[in-house]
Every structure is written in C-alpha cells, then in structure tokens.
Amino acid sequence: MKIVVLGAGALGAYFGARWQEAGHEVINLVREGRAEQIEKNGLKLHSEMGNYEVPDPVIARSPEEIESPDLVFLAVKGYHLHGTLDWLKALVNKGAKVYPVLNGMEHISILQKELGEEAVIGGLSYIIATLDEAGHVVHTSPFHDLVFGPLHTSQQAICEELALACNQANLNGTLSTNILEDMWKKYMFITAFSGITTAVNQPIGVVRSYPQTFRIAERILTEMKQLANAHHIDLTDEQVQQAFERLRGFDHEMTSSMHQDRRKGLPLEVEHLHGGALRLGSEVGLSMPYIETIHAMIKPYEEYQQ
Ligand SMILES: NC(=O)C1=CN([C@@H]2O[C@H](COP(=O)(O)OP(=O)(O)OC[C@H]3O[C@@H](n4cnc5c(N)ncnc54)[C@H](OP(=O)(O)O)[C@@H]3O)[C@@H](O)[C@H]2O)C=CC1
Ligand SMILES: CC(C)(CO)C(=O)C(=O)O
Incomplete structure (x- = not known):
C-alpha cells in the first residue's frame, strides 16, 4: 500500500515505520521543523516489540510531491486538526481515504464535513509512545494496536487491504465490525x-x-x-x-x-x-x-x- 503519514510524531512515525519495515511505501508528510529533524537524525524506533531504524525515511513537505496515495494515516493532536485540512483535501482529491487515530470523537464529524463521508474511515489505536529529544520514537507498552473499520459502505475494500498490510507488519491490526x-x-x-x-x-x-x-x-x-x-x-x-x-x-x-x-x-x-x-x-x-x-x-x- 502507499500510505501517507500525516502527523509523523510518536504514534504516526511508529506505525509508519512498521509498515515500511513490512515492505509498504510510506511517505511522511511533515512540516519544516520535523522534516529537518528526520533528515538530521533519521527515524528510529526504540521499542519493547523490537527496535528498528527506517533505512531511508521518505519525507514530503507538500501533498503536491505525492502521487496516487491509497491511505492517509492521520495522527496529529486534536488541537492541530484544523491545520491539516488543506493537505487532507489535496490528498483525498488524489484518491486517498483518511484513517484518523486521534483520541476522541469530534474529529470524525469535522473530517466528514470537510472531506466527505466516503473519505473518512473509523479508527483508533492503543499504544504508549512518545518522541525523545532526537525525534526518535520511544515505545514503552507491550501493545501496539490499530483498530479500523468502514464508516461508509464504499470503504470495505480499503479496510481489507489495510488489514492485510497490518498482518504483514510487526503490529496488531484489527478490522472491526462495529468501529463506531x-x-x-x-x-x-x-x-x-x-x-x-x-x-x-x-x-x-x-x-x-x-x-x-x-x-x-x-x-x-x-x-x-x-x-x-x-x-x-x-x-x-x-x-x-x-x-x-x-x-x-x-x-x-x-x-x-x-x-x-x-x-x-x-x-x-x-x-x-x-x-x-x-x-x-x-x-x-x-x-x-x-x-x-x-x-x-x-x-x-x-x-x-x-
Ligand atoms: N502517543 C500515544 O501513546 C498515543 C496517542 N494517541 C493519539 O494520537 C494522536 C497523536 O498523538 P502523538 O503521536 O502522541 O502526538 P505527537 O505530538 O507526538 O505527534 C503529532 C505530530 O503531528 C505533527 N503535526 C501537527 N500538525 C501538523 C500539520 N499541519 N502537518 C503535518 N504534521 C503536523 C506534529 O509535527 P510538528 O513537529 O510539525 O508539530 C507532530 O509530529 C493524538 O490524538 C493522541 O491522543 C492515541 C493513543 C496513544
Ligand atoms: C490509553 C492509552 C495509554 C492507550 O493507547 C492512550 O490512548 C493514551 O493515553 O492516550
């Protein structure tokens, strides 16, 4: 799958690296500060479930640099959601579905209103992860779980594709039958x-x-x-x-x-x-x-x- 990580912080960089480790194409769509940090220090996971260093982290500074994305893995904090909408719209226009893992619920209706109901998959994550001073991920829980599922009938196929990608990766992915x-x-x-x-x-x-x-x-x-x-x-x-x-x-x-x-x-x-x-x-x-x-x-x- 071609996955764009929008919010390549603790959670986003962690799961993005796990998909890349499994052979998927992962692009970290980042703002300037995070781009410079990744370019300088690389992208490493210090994890109870296995350390990993992404050999060549792929960075984009704008959605214009990204062709034919399948999925946007949205992992920003709730207070940064509005700042991502223009980039999300550009990626949805290029055919991507959006899988948000923010805690909470309010973002779902905001995203559906801004991007259309067909574009927004339901999802959540259980993990304990943070970034250290170098911008590397420190994962301290024995769990690293993703749960996702369709909020619109048109999303079953992409959810099944994502379930396959998760099965191939060092993480637990569950395709839910009742994601809400x-x-x-x-x-x-x-x-x-x-x-x-x-x-x-x-x-x-x-x-x-x-x-x-x-x-x-x-x-x-x-x-x-x-x-x-x-x-x-x-x-x-x-x-x-x-x-x-x-x-x-x-x-x-x-x-x-x-x-x-x-x-x-x-x-x-x-x-x-x-x-x-x-x-x-x-x-x-x-x-x-x-x-x-x-x-x-x-x-x-x-x-x-x-
Ligand atoms: N960490 C955890 O253990 C868990 C977190 N969650 C949830 O996941 C979400 C993400 O949390 P977490 O990973 O900890 O957060 P982080 O702060 O570590 O990461 C968020 C990232 O989003 C980036 N970002 C913000 N706005 C934009 C933007 N407009 N464009 C591009 N990148 C942007 C930030 O980059 P920049 O440097 O540019 O600000 C930052 O790297 C939250 O909703 C949280 O509640 C859920 C379960 C566990
Ligand atoms: C409950 C927990 C630790 C697990 O993911 C979490 O989501 C958080 O603290 O934000």
Missing part, C-alpha cells in the same frame, strides 16, 4: 483515564490509593456511557465495569499520554476530549457534572509551558 462502538469505548476509557491522571497530576497507582479520587474515574466512565447511549451507541454498564477493572489492573506508574504531556509542559488535548464530550452532551441535553469539573480543572494547563 469501538471508538466510543475507547473515548469512554480515555476521558476517564486521561482526565483523572492529568487533573491529579499523578499516575494511576497514586489515584487508586485514594478511593474517593479513584471513584471519580468511575463516575466519568458512567457519564461517558450515558453520552454514548444518548448518541445511539449501545455501551453497557458491564463495559463501564470492564474499563474500571482495566484501570485497577494497570501498573502503579502507568499514566495517560495527556498526563505525560502535562509533565512535559506540552499543550493538552483537553478541549478535543473533555470539551468535545461536553459539546456532544449539550446537543442531547445531557448534564455531565464530573466531566465538566475535570475539564475545568485541566483547562488552566491546556497551553502550559514549564
């Missing part, structure tokens, strides 16, 4: 996990040792389940409990990517995740006091620089 439900399940989980760890500024083990604090995570899961139900997605109380058990089972030091960003003084995706949930709630007249409080607590750190 899978995305909402992750949205429910990440809103609670990133919300509580970022607001408290502690990893999950510390949160768990204060039952009254940990209970807030369960309340957020419940509010997200109600939100999903109000949007006709059939999440259940049992799935809330499974997500809560997952938080119970994490290692003491485990934390969310949003909390890692807070620790590094980087901008936070709170508006895309928690703000997005509140906007989706107000569309259906649902009040979500725990999410509203967590959103308000994290908001002052949104643009925080240490």
Whole structure:
C-alpha cells in the first residue's frame, strides 16, 4: 500500500515505520521543523516489540510531491486538526481515504464535513509512545494496536487491504465490525483515564490509593456511557465495569499520554476530549457534572509551558 503519514510524531512515525519495515511505501508528510529533524537524525524506533531504524525515511513537505496515495494515516493532536485540512483535501482529491487515530470523537464529524463521508474511515489505536529529544520514537507498552473499520459502505475494500498490510507488519491490526462502538469505548476509557491522571497530576497507582479520587474515574466512565447511549451507541454498564477493572489492573506508574504531556509542559488535548464530550452532551441535553469539573480543572494547563 502507499500510505501517507500525516502527523509523523510518536504514534504516526511508529506505525509508519512498521509498515515500511513490512515492505509498504510510506511517505511522511511533515512540516519544516520535523522534516529537518528526520533528515538530521533519521527515524528510529526504540521499542519493547523490537527496535528498528527506517533505512531511508521518505519525507514530503507538500501533498503536491505525492502521487496516487491509497491511505492517509492521520495522527496529529486534536488541537492541530484544523491545520491539516488543506493537505487532507489535496490528498483525498488524489484518491486517498483518511484513517484518523486521534483520541476522541469530534474529529470524525469535522473530517466528514470537510472531506466527505466516503473519505473518512473509523479508527483508533492503543499504544504508549512518545518522541525523545532526537525525534526518535520511544515505545514503552507491550501493545501496539490499530483498530479500523468502514464508516461508509464504499470503504470495505480499503479496510481489507489495510488489514492485510497490518498482518504483514510487526503490529496488531484489527478490522472491526462495529468501529463506531469501538471508538466510543475507547473515548469512554480515555476521558476517564486521561482526565483523572492529568487533573491529579499523578499516575494511576497514586489515584487508586485514594478511593474517593479513584471513584471519580468511575463516575466519568458512567457519564461517558450515558453520552454514548444518548448518541445511539449501545455501551453497557458491564463495559463501564470492564474499563474500571482495566484501570485497577494497570501498573502503579502507568499514566495517560495527556498526563505525560502535562509533565512535559506540552499543550493538552483537553478541549478535543473533555470539551468535545461536553459539546456532544449539550446537543442531547445531557448534564455531565464530573466531566465538566475535570475539564475545568485541566483547562488552566491546556497551553502550559514549564
Ligand atoms: N502517543 C500515544 O501513546 C498515543 C496517542 N494517541 C493519539 O494520537 C494522536 C497523536 O498523538 P502523538 O503521536 O502522541 O502526538 P505527537 O505530538 O507526538 O505527534 C503529532 C505530530 O503531528 C505533527 N503535526 C501537527 N500538525 C501538523 C500539520 N499541519 N502537518 C503535518 N504534521 C503536523 C506534529 O509535527 P510538528 O513537529 O510539525 O508539530 C507532530 O509530529 C493524538 O490524538 C493522541 O491522543 C492515541 C493513543 C496513544
Ligand atoms: C490509553 C492509552 C495509554 C492507550 O493507547 C492512550 O490512548 C493514551 O493515553 O492516550
């Protein structure tokens, strides 16, 4: 497959390198700063699942340099989504479908509105990855999972092609039969996990040792389940409990990517995740006091620089 990685940061560069390792054609469509970093330092993965250095990372600085793309793997932060729309439109006009892996849900309707419903595949990822000072990927989880599935009937073939590409690569790819439900399940989980760890500024083990604090995570899961139900997605109380058990089972030091960003003084995706949930709630007249409080607590750190 010919895959364009738009957002060749921690997650995008990781999966792009894995596809390239498996023999697929991968082009990193990047802005100037990242282009210079990759040209200077190369593209390396330091990974629990196997280190890898991309022999000749392919870089493009504009979609005009790219012919006949099959797929755009979109892995920017929520607050950078609008800045990618012109490049995405150019690539969709050249025939590409877009596979976004951003946490959250709001980006899907924005992308569908801007690019057309046929262009946007559903998707998500489970991985823990970050960039080091050289711009190399540091992958610290034993999982590196991609889930994707059609949001439009015309997308079955490209999803099957992607499933094949994932099978050939050193990663776990799943072609979902209900991608919307899978995305909402992750949205429910990440809103609670990133919300509580970022607001408290502690990893999950510390949160768990204060039952009254940990209970807030369960309340957020419940509010997200109600939100999903109000949007006709059939999440259940049992799935809330499974997500809560997952938080119970994490290692003491485990934390969310949003909390890692807070620790590094980087901008936070709170508006895309928690703000997005509140906007989706107000569309259906649902009040979500725990999410509203967590959103308000994290908001002052949104643009925080240490
Ligand atoms: N990291 C993780 O472990 C996980 C992340 N996610 C989700 O994946 C998404 C990406 O996260 P992550 O990889 O950590 O983020 P990073 O910040 O590491 O990478 C994002 C990249 O997007 C690039 N970018 C931003 N705007 C543009 C643009 N207009 N054109 C080209 N490139 C652009 C940035 O480059 P530049 O240097 O130019 O700013 C940066 O390299 C987020 O939504 C996150 O929630 C989900 C699961 C786990
Ligand atoms: C839950 C986790 C760690 C797994 O992908 C994640 O998505 C994040 O923290 O952003």
